[in-house]
Every structure is written in C-alpha cells, then in structure tokens.
Amino acid sequence: MDTLQKLEILSGDSQYDLACACGTKNPKEHRKRSEDGARWLYPVPLAAGGKGIMFKTLISNCCGNDCKYCPLRSNANARRCALTPDETVRAFLEQERRKHLIGLFLSSGVTGTPDTTMERLIASAEILRKRYSYKGYIHLKIIPGASEAAMLEALRYSTKVSLNIEVPGKRHFEKLSGCKNFERDIVAPLKFLASHTGRGTEFRHVQCSTQFIVGASDEKDYEILRYMDGIYNRLKFERVYFSAYQPGLGDPGIPGEQHFTLSSAPDKLTREHRLYQADFLLRKYHFGVNEMMYDAQGNFELGADPKQVWADRHPECFPVNANQAPEEKLLRVPGLGPVAVKRILSARSVHRLHALTDANLRGAPANKASKYLVFS
Numbered sequence: 001m002d003t004l005q006k007l008e009i010l011s012g013d014s015q016y017d018l019a020c021a022c023g024t025k026n027p028k029e030h031r032k033r034s035e036d037g038a039r040w041l042y043p044v045p046l047a048a049g050g051k052g053i054m055f056k057t058l059i060s061n062c063c064g065n066d067c068k069y070c071p072l073r074s075n076a077n078a079r080r081c082a083l084t085p086d087e088t089v090r091a092f093l094e095q096e097r098r099k100h101l102i103g104l105f106l107s108s109g110v111t112g113t114p115d116t117t118m119e120r121l122i123a124s125a126e127i128l129r130k131r132y133s134y135k136g137y138i139h140l141k142i143i144p145g146a147s148e149a150a151m152l153e154a155l156r157y158s159t160k161v162s163l164n165i166e167v168p169g170k171r172h173f174e175k176l177s178g179c180k181n182f183e184r185d186i187v188a189p190l191k192f193l194a195s196h197t198g199r200g201t202e203f204r205h206v207q208c209s210t211q212f213i214v215g216a217s218d219e220k221d222y223e224i225l226r227y228m229d230g231i232y233n234r235l236k237f238e239r240v241y242f243s244a245y246q247p248g249l250g251d252p253g254i255p256g257e258q259h260f261t262l263s264s265a266p267d268k269l270t271r272e273h274r275l276y277q278a279d280f281l282l283r284k285y286h287f288g289v290n291e292m293m294y295d296a297q298g299n300f301e302l303g304a305d306p307k308q309v310w311a312d313r314h315p316e317c318f319p320v321n322a323n324q325a326p327e328e329k330l331l332r333v334p335g336l337g338p339v340a341v342k343r344i345l346s347a348r349s350v351h352r353l354h355a356l357t358d359a360n361l362r363g364a365p366a367n368k369a370s371k372y373l374v375f376s
C-alpha cells in the first residue's frame with residue numbers, strides 16, 4: 001500500500017477517537033470530516049470561534065489488545081497497516097504546505113509493547129520538531145501501560161497528550177478488556193501525567209485530556225460525572241471528552257450483555273451530547289457535580305438538556321431578575337450562555353433592561369430564557 005492508501009484506512013479507524021470538543025447541537029457534526037474527502041483532515045472548533053483543520057490519524061491499526069468495543073481489537077477482522085514515522089511526517093508536511101493546518105494528532109493501536117508503540121509516536125513528533133523545526137500543535141496519544149520514561153519523552157515534544165480512561169472504574173473496565181489493568185495501565189499513568197504537567201512543573205505548557213467511551217458497559221452518567229469531577233479538580237486535566245460506543249462498529253458480541261443492544265445508536269449519540277452539556281455546566285457555569293439531576297437509573301434525561309432539567313426541578317430559584325441578579329444566577333437560566341450573560345451585564349450597566357432585546361438577545365434561546373426572567 002502507498003502512504004495515501006494507508007492514511008485512508010488509518011484515519012478512518014481513528015474517527016471515533018475524537019479530537020474535537022462538542023460545540024454543535026448535532027452530535028453527528030462532531031464526527032464530520034473534511035469535505036474534500038481526505039479523512040485525515042479533521043475540522044476542529046476553535047476557542048476563538050470558527051474552525052481549524054487538524055491532521056489526525058492512527059500510525060498503526062495493528063493491536064494486540066482485546067477491548068471488546070473496539071473494531072481494531074486483535075481478533076477483529078480489520079485491514080491492518082502502519083505508517084513509519086518518516087511517512088507520517090512527510091504526509092503531514094505535504095498537507096501543511098497545501099492547507100493551513102492547526103496541528104497534528106497521532107494515536108495508534110498497541111503494536112508490540114506499549115513502549116514500542118510510544119517510540120513510533122514519539123519518533124514522528126521528534127522528527128517534526130528537530131528536523132523540520134515545526135513549532136505548531138502536536139497531540140500525542142499516551143498508550144495505556146506506557147512507562148514513565150516514555151511518557152516523559154512524549155511530553156517533551158507535545159502540545160497536548162491524552163490517555164483514554166474509557167470507563168468510570170475498574171468494575172466496568174474488567175468487563176471490556178482482559179489485557180489491560182485499570183489501576184496499572186490507566187489510573188497510574190493519568191496520575192503521572194497530572195504530576196508532571198501544570199503549574200510549577202517542567203511540562204507546565206503541555207495540556208492533558210482523557211476520554212470516556214459511552215455506552216460500552218452498563219456505566220451510569222452519575223458514575224462518569226464523579227470520575228470527571230476528580231479528573232478536573234484533582235488531576236487538573238484540561239478537558240474530558242466522550243465518544244458514544246457505536247453498535248456494529250466494535251461489535252463486541254458479549255453473550256448475555258444485553259445493554260449493548262438496549263439503546264439505539266441515536267440515543268447513544270444523544271447521551272454523549274448530554275454528557276458534553278454537563279461538562280460545560282461544570283467548567284463554564286459554576287455547577288457542582290452534586291447538583292446534577294439524574295433519572296431513577298442515574299442517567300441524564302435524553303429529552304432535555306441537564307441545565308433545563310435542573311431549572312425545572314428548582315422552581316424556588318426562578319424567576320431571576322435580569323436587572324439585578326449576579327452573573328452566577330444568570331448563568332443558571334436555561335437559554336443563557338456565558339456570552340449572553342456578558343451582554344446582559346454590559347447592557348444593564350448602561351440602561352435598565354425591559355426585555356432581552358435590550359441586550360441585543362433574540363431568537364429561540366432568548367425566548368426560552370425569558371420564561372425564567374423578570375425585568376422589574
């Protein structure tokens with residue numbers, strides 16, 4: 001196979017390992033690829049607004065592990081191939097010359113040991129940094145079970161590293177993988193990354209993130225939220241991502257594991273979206289993890305966003321006075337996000353508000369918010 005044929009396969013296999021944050025109402029949008037057919041070019045929402053293009057691929061889809069949700073597990077019928085570090089770098093630079101890319105995101109199946117896989121990932125980053133003096137964004141996936149030495153080497157060349165936690169706890173993890181050990185291969189490396197990045201450390205400029213696969217076990221949303229709270233508040237990771245398990249892709253076929261077929265693929269994508277909304281409530285809206293409202297099973301309602309559910313179960317907190325309420329109370333109003341709240345604060349410092357249109361807020365979110373506000 002030539003490099004393009006390999007990229008076609010490897011970038012296709014990397015698509016459920018998200019490189020982007022949720023930023024759209026439609027979860028399917030998050031998985032969109034470049035419109036020119038190059039599956040390794042991945043639109044990513046930018047913090048400043050708009051989108052950038054990330055070059056994202058696996059460097060190998062050969063894997064000796066047995067994760068039951070994964071289409072690349074060792075006994076799955078996948079078309080296997082691998083890129084060398086030189087091939088990876090050449091392909092990236094070729095695209096970089098033709099389009100302005102915001103960076104490179106490399107991951108891999110586990111070929112040989114975790115450390116031999118890490119060596120190939122790190123080699124690509126090292127070539128780019130040293131031979132081509134590339135100063136841009138490089139995101140390297142940390143392979144579960146990687147040694148501390150390999151993680152330090154990855155930190156040396158990365159802008160961001162990530163290691164997927166996959167599920168909230170050992171009980172779920174053991175159902176999905178007989179090869180990997182939750183404490184040794186996931187939790188210990190996550191803690192190691194946390195202790196070597198962030199304020200006061202050598203790699204303070206390197207961001208860390210992790211990802212849950214949603215719906216591959218019978219985990220509940222409240223369990224994910226508990227772990228997520230620890231990842232943000234104790235490990236100080238930059239982001240937590242979610243990827244809905246897609247029935248038929250991994251085709252785990254675990255006898256007796258009914259939950260794999262209980263919820264449909266669209267429901268799993270909606271669940272993923274609700275988790276992203278909860279993530280935003282924790283990070284941007286000052287909600288505490290204990291304030292989240294679940295159904296009787298411990299999951300978010302699929303039919304309404306978690307903030308709306310919270311508001312409807314707390315009638316004593318509404319209506320909120322748009323002319324007097326502090327920022328944190330306005331942020332709790334369904335339909336108002338941080339940008340809208342800033343507009344309200346700014347407008348009311350100049351004149352009294354009689355409606356949200358006085359703060360230049362219109363449309364469906366403003367109509368929704370108006371039901372929870374008073375202006376007198």
Ligand code: SF4
Nearest residue numbers: 063065067070073109
């Ligand atoms: S380690 Fe598990 S999730 Fe990763 S590629 Fe291998 S089988 Fe898939």
